[in-house]
Amino acid sequence: MAKLYFRYGVMGSSKSAQALITKFNYEEQGMRVWLMKPAADTRYGADKVHSRIGLEQPADVIDDDMDLYEVFRDREREFYDVIIVDEAQFLQPAHVEQLREIVDYYNVPVFCFGLRTDFRTRLFPGSARLFELADSVTELKTVCTCGGKAMVNARIDAEGRVVTEGEQFLLGGNESYRPMCYKCWKKAALESKSEK
CATH class of the missing domain: 3.40.50.300 (P-loop containing nucleotide triphosphate hydrolases)
Structure with missing residues (x-):
């Protein structure tokens, strides 16, 4: 079947x-x-x-x-x-x-x-x-840089900061996205917001 x-x-x-x-x-x-x-x-x-x-x-x-x-x-x-x-x-x-x-x-x-x-x-x-x-x-699994299981497609800007706002659709590879665990993504997102 x-x-x-x-x-x-x-x-x-x-x-x-x-x-x-x-x-x-x-x-x-x-x-x-x-x-x-x-x-x-x-x-x-x-x-x-x-x-x-x-x-x-x-x-x-x-x-x-x-x-x-x-x-x-x-x-x-x-x-x-x-x-x-x-x-x-x-x-x-x-x-x-x-x-x-x-x-x-x-x-x-x-x-x-x-x-x-x-x-x-x-x-x-x-x-x-x-x-x-x-x-x-x-x-299909891969890892975050911390060694944990990656579960977030973190979008990054030209300065390497995590972006959490914008259009859902943006084609890109390693220059635009990074696999991250949720904990690292959340921490990086908060750091990016505080830098603004």
Whole structure:
């Protein structure tokens, strides 16, 4: 029985690398993989899944108004054995519902990799819907500089201070975000506020 999987973690927890490794493993068994990512993620190119360790693969782009269930149904002649979505936090909640329908009606497993929360520790809409609908939820872990488990995607400014206000969406890598444990994030956020 196919399942909807959500594998989440903070920045630096190897989500994209795991997505590409999963793709490789299925293809090595002769299975067809549909790799995609939301259009919002253009950091390494709109139509590419790229990991910081250098792995990269072409991917289909999911536009906000795209109906994934209809696209899958229309492509049935090119039947996919598995679907992998990177940067799943940027999915619309409707996309998650459509992926759920593909799992249920076509018995095709769907793996979604993404962030749980933003830099303010608030759930992304796509991630929230995945927590509600996924059959399997797994955290991919990494560490804070203190050695504790990182759980916050700390946004940092040009001076290296933690930022706690602003738009939810800001593309960036190590120059803009740092994985932190909650305690270190809270301390750094308070220090940043007191410096203003």
